[in-house]
Amino acid sequence: MGIQLFTPTFHIEECLKEIEKCLEKGWTGIGFKTFEFEEAWKAYTGLCNAHFLNSATAGLHLAVKIFKMLEGWQEGDEIISTPLTFVSTNHAIAYEKLKVVFADVDEYLCLDPKSVESHITSRTKAIMFVGLGGSTGQYEGMVKLCKKYHLKLILDAAHMAGTKLNGEIPGKEADAVVYSFQAVKNLPTADSGMICFKEKEADTLCRKLSWLGIDKDTYMRDQGNYKWHYEVEYLGYKYHGNSIMAAIGLVQLKYLEEDNTYRRLLAKWYDEELAKCIGIQKISIPQQCLSSQHLYMLLVPERDALLQVLNKREIYPGVHYRDNTEYSLYAYAKGSCPKAKYYSDHLISLPLHLRLTKEDIKGICEEVKRHMEALKGVEDHV
Structure with missing residues (x-):
């Protein structure tokens, strides 16, 4: 096979034991291990909210959609992003019919604050910052710009599981942080992600939108006796994570x-x-x-x-x-x-x-x- 760019390493026996718990319980979907992983991720990062999803791409889309809903953004409004990223970063903006405005990068391959500032207009609503390769680049400069111009900051942290800035996990300053646990990332599962909103209101809405707009997930409805009645408040998506992926994630997080x-x-x-x-x-x-x-x-x-x-x-x-x-x-x-x-x-x-x-x-x-x-x-x- 030669030497591959990426080859994930799993702690196989421990992963299988965690997966076995899901199979024994008869619960492999949303809930159970997904909730446990969310709590473990919050404890590790210090971020106040965390919602487990089926991919980081889903997380980026939900971040854009939820801010658009809560802030009243209109189609054609702009988000400044980087051209040096995987396409899902910018697709997430385009999904919501917002315009991707590309700013240039710096020597760290991350957005250059000077270039970003030169692209800010009356239609700019957010900055999408990518920590390419795990670098924080000039992230602190992005935080200052967002405060100065009252913009939302979305941190695409797909490569940043475990990155630290001044000794701390970055992201508490951002309005949303999105991590990837895709198969070849630093914390690998088969595929999954985590979205961490600063505000509880956004996290609550996210949990509904990631489960087709339904106001109660199946795990919560199944505790005690099955409650079939639920409300559908929004046109949502099937973006939530499952307990099998979360079980793997819980083990990988330990290492x-x-x-x-x-x-x-x-x-x-x-x-x-x-x-x-x-x-x-x-x-x-x-x-x-x-x-x-x-x-x-x-x-x-x-x-x-x-x-x-x-x-x-x-x-x-x-x-x-x-x-x-x-x-x-x-x-x-x-x-x-x-x-x-x-x-x-x-x-x-x-x-x-x-x-x-x-x-x-x-x-x-x-x-x-x-x-x-x-x-x-x-x-x-x-």
């Missing part, structure tokens, strides 16, 4: 800090091996940020050529991400974010997961260095 520590060690080994490699640039992380280290990213010349070389050696890196304005759906903003475009054309994410060893890292870096030396030799010859 999140330990796992992230090893990820940072892998990154350190990459740093040491590539320290003297001419022609590459590591993406920096703010000093006050202890990153979850979901990704290890470099800027390299002729990125696609390096990808091909590594693939031939059965090493399979990735790219995070293609500039979203290059997609036809968001082509109205094409060329508006030159830094994001440059990064998108030169970024490579090297394999980073818990099954890698120091020898694996050394081998990957030897191939990178060999390619860069050959590239330099060609340039010198020319």
